[in-house]
Amino acid sequence: MTYNKPLPRIDALSKPFWDAAREHRLVVQSCPACGDRHFPPSPVCPKCLNAEQTWTECSGKATLESWVDFHRAYWDGYKDALPYRVCLVRLEEGPLLASNLVGASDDVKIGAPVHVVFDKATEEVTLPKFSLD
Amino acid sequence: MNDLTQLKDRIAVIGVGNTRYGNFPDTDEYGLAAQAFRNAVADCGIDKNQIDGLLVCRIPYYARMGEVLGLDPRWTLTLPPHGRMSGMGLIEAAMAIETGLATHVALMYANIGRSRRVNYGGDESPGTWDPWGMTSPGAAHAMMFQRHMGLYGTTTRQLAEVSVAVRYHACLNPDAVMRNPITIEDHESARFITAPLRLLDYCLINDGAVCIILTSAERARDFKQRPVLISGFGAQESFTQSSISNFDFDFWYPAVQAAGEQAYRMAGVGHDDVDALMCYDNFSPTVLFSLEGLGFCPRGEAGRFVEGGTLALGNRLPVNTDGGHLSNSYMQGWALNVEAVRQLRGECGARQVKDCEVVQYVQATPCTRSIIYTRG
DSSP, X not given: OOXXXXXXXXXXXXXXXXXXXXXXXXEEEEOTTTOOEESSOOSSOTTTOOSXXXXXXXXXXXXXXXXXXXXXOXXXXXXXXXXXXXXXXXXXXXXXXXXXXXXXXXXXXXXXEEEXXXXXXXXXXXXXXXXXX | OOOGGXXXXXXXXXXXXXXXXXXXXXXXXXXXXXXXXXXXXXXXXXXXXXXXXXXXXXXXOHHHHHHHHTOOOSEEEEEOSOTTHHHHHHHHHHHHHHTTSOSSEEEEEEEOTTTTTOOSSGGGSOOTTGGGTOOSHHHHHHHHHHHHHHHHOOOHHHHHHHHHHHHHHHHXXXXXXOOSOOOHXXXXXXXXXXXXXXXXXXXXXXXXXXXXXXXXXXXXXXXXXXXXXXXXXXXXXXXXXXXXXXXXXXXXXXXXXXXXXXXXXXXXXOGGGOSEEEEOOSBHHHHHHHHHHHTSSOTTOHHHHHTXXXXXXXXXXXXOTTOIIIIIXXXXXXXXHHHHHHHHHTOOGGGOOTTOOEEEEEEOSSEEEEEEEEEO
């Protein structure tokens, strides 16, 4: 079956993130000068403006900060997936990520520990998602 | 930073105008804006050729707007079609007048999103989080409200108070789009769009246009209407987490607090002086966040604060007396500023706030602004 949900527009800046995800590694951009870790990637360090940026592998551990259940499909590919849950997590390393919380549960609480799981969408794209510990 | 108090009461609103609000597929932004401009010109009795400053928002091309209205201004500014530009535009135009770059400025906003079937999500507004299905400003507000519920115990029944009070005001406004009363139960049984938010937590999408004409407080006396003064304003952006658009991890609390404090200090007024609050209500939770940021209630307590109809006309703090974005018209803040002016002029009929002397506008958005208006 063809994957019909939105796919990322992978560019030079974001390519390392998607390459790593395909290998089941979660990475965020980090600054060799000041150590700041950020996502989405930026052409310069948002904290110290250092031009050279690198990538750091994350532990995959995060905290659930919020979530929303979509009852409306803004893309046709989601029509059969309603309602679906988008979550907001804060990685142990600092950055905030929007993602999906896998495994339906009504018993979710802000502050719950979660961990990354990898969901292959296409040959090129694997999506990091999160699951309750 | 210069002391903003020097700018207190220096600039006045002399004319306001709007179109009818609804679905107008046979016109465009220029047609709508021209109608609002005609109404604002008639409202203050200005010779349109006196207008030498032009600010357009959500109107494709400023020069075409000038051509349509037969204007060659000496100051022009275009703002992007984002729902947070009204407060920014009014302050910029006020400063253009204060510094002498323009004498009389017409600010125009038009929205034809209803006829053009604008969705505010999906491929229309591509973003970083699309691959996870995260899109639309409504979902961002849902995620904020979910957090507010988790952190402070706020309930959807409390949230309903916002939509119910604002709809009550729309019922008193003959020009409002939504004029059937709603109850907390109606809110609770409305369909989910992005749970925990339901249909009645969402603003309208409708066509229409607004025009506001500003000049100096001195010159304002030459025109037909009693001037309304810009007595205070404040500003604070929150850009550092913009990839999740229309979202703020702290509910814009620090930004609203900063903008509110600047505006109160400049105007020399406090919460108790505010007779009505015009509060950007793209989604109902924004009103709760604004009340906390401005300090009408302690942080985390907006849910309890709004219980029992606090925000309805005749009660403690009338909010969005025209029906706001939720029930009057989605003019992205511009119509709320017009309503502030009309309240201070005493033109609001059944929805008039008694002895209205101070009206505050606030937009809790990535570009937070607050403006305090008083009677001239």
